[in-house]
Amino acid sequence: xxxxxxxxxxxxxxxxxxxxxxxxxxxxxxxxxxxxxxxxxxxxxxxxxxxxxxxxxxxxxxxxxxxxxxxxxxxxxxxxxxxxxxxxxxxxxxxxxxxxxxxxxxxxxxxxxxxxxxxxxxxxxxxxxxxxxxxxxxxxxxxxxxxxxxxxxxxxxxxxxxxxxxxxxxxxxxxxxxxxxxxxxxxxxxxxxxxxxxxxxxxxxxxxxxxxxxxxxxxxxxxxxxxxxxxxxxxxxxxxxxxxxxxx
Amino acid sequence: xxxxxxxxxxxxxxxxxxxxxxxxxxxxxxxxxxxxxxxxxxxxxxxxxxxxxxxxxxxxxxxxxxxxxxxxxxxxxxxxxxxxxxxxxxxxxxxxxxxxxxxxxxxxxxxxxxxxxxxxxxxxxxxxxxxxxxxxxxxxxxxxxxxxxxxxxxxxxxxxxxxxxxxxxxxxxxxxxxxxxxxxxxxxxxxxxxxxxxxxxxxxxxxxxxxxxxxxxxxxxxxxxxxxxxxxxxxxxxxxxxxxxxxxxxxxxxxxxxxxxxxxxxxxxxxxxxxxxxxxxxxxxxxxxxxxxxxxxxxxxxxxxxxxxxxxxxxxxxxxxxxxxxxxxxxxxxxxxxxxxxxxxxxxxxxxxxxxxxxxxxxxxxxxxxxxxxxxxxxxxxxxxxxxxxxxxxxxxxxxxxxxxxxxxxxxxxxxxxxxxxxxxxxxxxxxxxxxxxxxxxxxxxxxxxxxxxxxxxxxxxxxxxxxxxxxxxxxxxxxxxxxxxxxxxxxxxxxxxxxxxxxxxxxxxxxxxxxxxxxxxxxxxxxxxxxxxxxxxxxxxxxxxxxxxxxxxxxxxxxxxxxxxxxxxxxxxxxxxxxxxxxxxxxxxxxxxxxxxxxxxxxx
Ligand SMILES: Cc1cc2nc3c(=O)[nH]c(=O)nc-3n(C[C@H](O)[C@H](O)[C@H](O)COP(=O)(O)OP(=O)(O)OC[C@H]3O[C@@H](n4cnc5c(N)ncnc54)[C@H](O)[C@@H]3O)c2cc1C
Ligand code: SF4
Ligand code: SF4
Ligand code: FES
Numbered sequence: 039x040x041x042x043x044x045x046x047x048x049x050x051x052x053x054x055x056x057x058x059x060x061x062x063x064x065x066x067x068x069x070x071x072x073x074x075x076x077x078x079x080x081x082x083x084x085x086x087x088x089x090x091x092x093x094x095x096x097x098x099x100x101x102x103x104x105x106x107x108x109x110x111x112x113x114x115x116x117x118x119x120x121x122x123x124x125x126x127x128x129x130x131x132x133x134x135x136x137x138x139x140x141x142x143x144x145x146x147x148x149x150x151x152x153x154x155x156x157x158x159x160x161x162x163x164x165x166x167x168x169x170x171x172x173x174x175x176x177x178x179x180x181x182x183x184x185x186x187x188x189x190x191x192x193x194x195x196x197x198x199x200x201x202x203x204x205x206x207x208x209x210x211x212x213x214x215x216x217x218x219x220x221x222x223x224x225x226x227x228x229x230x231x232x233x234x235x236x237x238x239x240x241x242x243x244x245x246x247x248x249x250x251x252x253x254x255x256x257x258x259x260x261x262x263x264x265x266x267x268x269x270x271x272x273x274x275x276x277x278x279x280x281x282x283x284x285x286x
Numbered sequence: 287x288x289x290x291x292x293x294x295x296x297x298x299x300x301x302x303x304x305x306x307x308x309x310x311x312x313x314x315x316x317x318x319x320x321x322x323x324x325x326x327x328x329x330x331x332x333x334x335x336x337x338x339x340x341x342x343x344x345x346x347x348x349x350x351x352x353x354x355x356x357x358x359x360x361x362x363x364x365x366x367x368x369x370x371x372x373x374x375x376x377x378x379x380x381x382x383x384x385x386x387x388x389x390x391x392x393x394x395x396x397x398x399x400x401x402x403x404x405x406x407x408x409x410x411x412x413x414x415x416x417x418x419x420x421x422x423x424x425x426x427x428x429x430x431x432x433x434x435x436x437x438x439x440x441x442x443x444x445x446x447x448x449x450x451x452x453x454x455x456x457x458x459x460x461x462x463x464x465x466x467x468x469x470x471x472x473x474x475x476x477x478x479x480x481x482x483x484x485x486x487x488x489x490x491x492x493x494x495x496x497x498x499x500x501x502x503x504x505x506x507x508x509x510x511x512x513x514x515x516x517x518x519x520x521x522x523x524x525x526x527x528x529x530x531x532x533x534x535x536x537x538x539x540x541x542x543x544x545x546x547x548x549x550x551x552x553x554x555x556x557x558x559x560x561x562x563x564x565x566x567x568x569x570x571x572x573x574x575x576x577x578x579x580x581x582x583x584x585x586x587x588x589x590x591x592x593x594x595x596x597x598x599x600x601x602x603x604x605x606x607x608x609x610x611x612x613x614x615x616x617x618x619x620x621x622x623x624x625x626x627x628x629x630x631x632x633x634x635x636x637x638x639x640x641x642x643x644x645x646x647x648x649x650x651x652x653x654x655x656x657x658x659x660x661x662x663x664x665x666x667x668x669x670x671x672x673x674x675x676x677x678x679x680x681x682x683x684x685x686x687x688x689x690x691x692x693x694x695x696x697x698x699x700x701x702x703x704x705x706x707x708x709x710x711x712x713x714x715x716x717x718x719x720x721x722x723x724x725x726x727x728x729x730x731x732x733x734x735x736x737x738x739x740x741x742x743x744x745x746x747x748x749x750x751x752x753x754x755x756x757x758x759x760x761x762x763x764x765x766x767x768x769x770x771x772x773x774x775x776x777x778x779x780x781x782x783x784x785x786x787x788x789x790x791x792x793x794x795x796x797x798x799x800x801x802x803x804x805x806x807x808x809x810x811x812x813x814x815x816x817x818x819x820x821x822x823x824x825x826x827x828x829x830x831x832x833x834x835x836x837x838x839x840x841x842x843x844x845x846x847x848x849x850x851x852x853x854x855x856x857x858x859x860x861x862x863x864x865x866x867x868x869x870x871x872x873x874x875x876x877x878x879x880x881x882x883x884x885x886x887x888x889x890x891x
Contacts (some may be wrong), residue, residue, distance in 0.1 A: 078758070082814070134808060156391075159389070164386075168396055225786040
């Protein structure tokens with residue numbers, strides 16, 4: 039069995055540093071397997087998050103060779119063999135320890151966004167009729183596994199640290215799923231404009247590139263939301279039309 | 287005096303999967319203070335991994351479906367060991383719980399008429415599983431989470447409960463540590479709902495995550511609650527077998543529901559060879575009829591790949607043992623073949639219906655399932671056994687302690703039908719939340735016993751006393767998993783079960799010597815050392831229960847007793863902690879089934 043070298047960020051605060059480990063690697067192994075193996079062999083206190091090991095829960099986000107990745111879906115065979123594998127925690131959030139960061143900010147942002155508010159049921163049993171075509175877009179957004187990799191790469195959070203003013207791509211996707219939900223009656227545009235400052239997004243599309251669920255975050259969620267905001271708040275002619283047209 | 291922070295609630299819910307979230311929402315709606323505790327972040331519980339769907343007789347796809355048929359299917363699937371009251375309530379209430387999810391924002395796949403679409407699954411007579419592609423669990427947990435965060439529930443994430451606190455007979459709180467800094471917390475509570483999920487980590491090959499160390503089962507057991515039917519562990523027939531690092535990861539039954547077939551190395555569809563007596567006459571004659579069934583022909587009968595999981599898993603083991611397996615010790619599961627029927631659009635169809643399976647195989651195994659067959663074999667998946675509860679209220683045998691979801695026993699009997707878990711979570715999660723809130727209102731709060739708190743705090747820190755000189759907890763865990771896989775696995779016999787019970791005695795001793803190093807900050811080695819107690823408790827309960835059930839029924843297969851026994855059809859296995867601390871296991875007669883329910887079963891035979 040071949041051996042490979044791993045450089046894993048350890049520690050917390052000012053003490054955070056890269057440490058080198060060597061372990062056996064076999065066919066098909068993913069980065070998370072290597073982390074577990076190192077944990078079991080030589081570093082039982084090596085902190086990392088994971089649950090499903092199948093790209094479904096979004097727990098194991100990290101930066102592998104500097105790229106935001108799910109550790110459980112990153113095969114070692116796909117990483118250059120002539121150099122060690124570097125594993126670091128995601129950077130847009132405060133470090134707790136080793137590979138674990140404090141992502142609680144994300145949960146607080148979500149709580150601020152106005153919840154789903156459906157129209158009255160269509161049928162007596164309390165259910166609704168929706169066509170598959172009409173729910174497809176929302177289903178794309180609802181694939182999100184909350185890995186926060188998109189938040190990690192967004193420069194507004196990562197470099198400018200505007201966590202207090204900006205919701206981040208994950209929560210524009212979340213908002214878009216609500217706004218475009220065929221049953222929803224709420225309006226979140228003002229909130230997205232003034233509290234979520236979606237305007238700070240300058241459509242770099244970095245978020246879309248890293249999404250492991252292949253959600254087209256920018257084109258399908260952020261841009262349409264921005265357009266709706268323009269329509270509602272800045273375009274006088276549309277505004278006039280709106281007065282005669284029902285919402286949605 | 288040890289250091290800890292105290293929190294006070296009327297109801298605490300331990301576990302934030304489908305069952306826990308639904309319980310917390312219900313308890314909160316009853317106007318009591320609710321605390322929700324989970325080991326991972328919110329939204330990451332096992333429920334997120336569920337794929338195929340959620341069973342409910344909505345009758346949107348086949349109008350012959352109704353709760354009676356769902357009830358009869360569940361009982362038959364469980365080989366009549368189910369708690370019939372739970373099976374009744376489950377079948378009756380599941381449709382409302384599905385519609386409720388829609389009202390909270392869930393977006394299920396649709397029929398042409400715009401209703402919730404339902405798919406076929408093993409053991410269900412009609413297309414019954416509401417679903418969203420193959421990520422139904424994600425839809426459920428996210429819906430409950432996004433609704434739940436606006437209901438005034440206090441969530442404690444990455445906090446692990448290690449003991450239930452008692453006042454006399456009843457529970458009055460829980461002792462926990464937080465992952466981040468390893469600090470202790472005491473939760474005072476009027477009533478407690480356990481919703482901690484399963485025990486799959488007791489086995490080497492499993493579809494389950496690190497969380498599934500049987501905590502809820504073990505905590506309840508040590509607090510005096512009875513467990514039931516712990517010999518019934520579901521080995522899902524289709525887990526990945528290659529590459530080695532992904533061995534055990536689930537391949538949803540939805541693949542077979544969409545027309546996937548099982549073949550051996552000779553290319554033979556071996557499932558046609560043997561149809562169990564309970565299902566004679568309800569199975570397709572030939573592949574053609576099977577295909578008509580999965581494409582919605584109401585006159586057709588199900589293909590044998592859609593028989594119950596216990597049967598399919600055993601058949602796969604048999605093929606492999608007979609030397610007709612796939613290169614890596616499984617058999618072939620083929621969905622690509624449907625191109626013969628659908629032509630060029632089959633690729634699109636498979637990607638649409640099974641998107642995460644497509645990605646899982648593409649990314650983890652380099653296999654394109656629209657073109658190539660998958661290699662699959664059985665994997666430890668689900669535990670039917672659990673905390674013994676009252677069918678209506680979900681209260682355990684300990685006053686004030688409730689249980690719902692996978693950690694509770696009863697609904698599934700000897701074998702669970704696919705899709706019946708997600709519906710179980712919301713039906714009984716709701717009930718547990720409702721009755722726990724009521725119990726907390728009706729009974730004065732208990733008081734915490736300081737000696738108990740001190741004792742558990744001391745126990746929790748003991749691995750640090752042993753430090754580096756203690757044994758590596760990961761090694762103990764892995765050895766235990768190997769032993770359980772070998773001796774209490776998919777086919778069992780007297781000798782091996784006896785050895786397992788004996789071997790566990792040794793493991794108990796090793797667990798007491800497990801050591802942890804460094805400090806209490808987010809330290810997985812320490813967590814694993816503490817988890818061993820739970821893993822050993824559930825392993826012992828399973829091994830002992832399996833040892834005394836001298837028959838083969840549902841998921842429990844004995845080489846030395848290959849047939850069903852009429853005598854043991856009448857009993858459930860009850861496990862409790864004896865006053866001397868040892869584990870007592872006995873078979874107890876079941877309550878006679880209500881006549882009207884028996885009639886429904888007979889009419890649906
Ligand atoms: C891969 C896979 C696919 C599946 N597909 C389907 C399907 O299609 N249909 C279906 O019906 N079923 C399916 N199942 C089964 C079903 O998903 C599970 O049985 C179900 O989700 C369990 O839900 P739960 O609410 O009981 O527990 P979980 O969702 O597992 O939640 C358990 C919770 O308890 C917490 N917890 C545990 N111990 C402690 C502790 N000591 N202290 C604090 N918190 C604790 C955990 O952190 C977690 O929040 C599938 C299972 C798997 C693994
Ligand atoms: S497209 Fe917008 S949200 Fe996405 S990374 Fe760029 S700036 Fe951030
Ligand atoms: S949108 Fe994509 S990248 Fe962002 S949190 Fe969701 S799954 Fe992750
Ligand atoms: S462990 Fe779930 S996404 Fe990686």
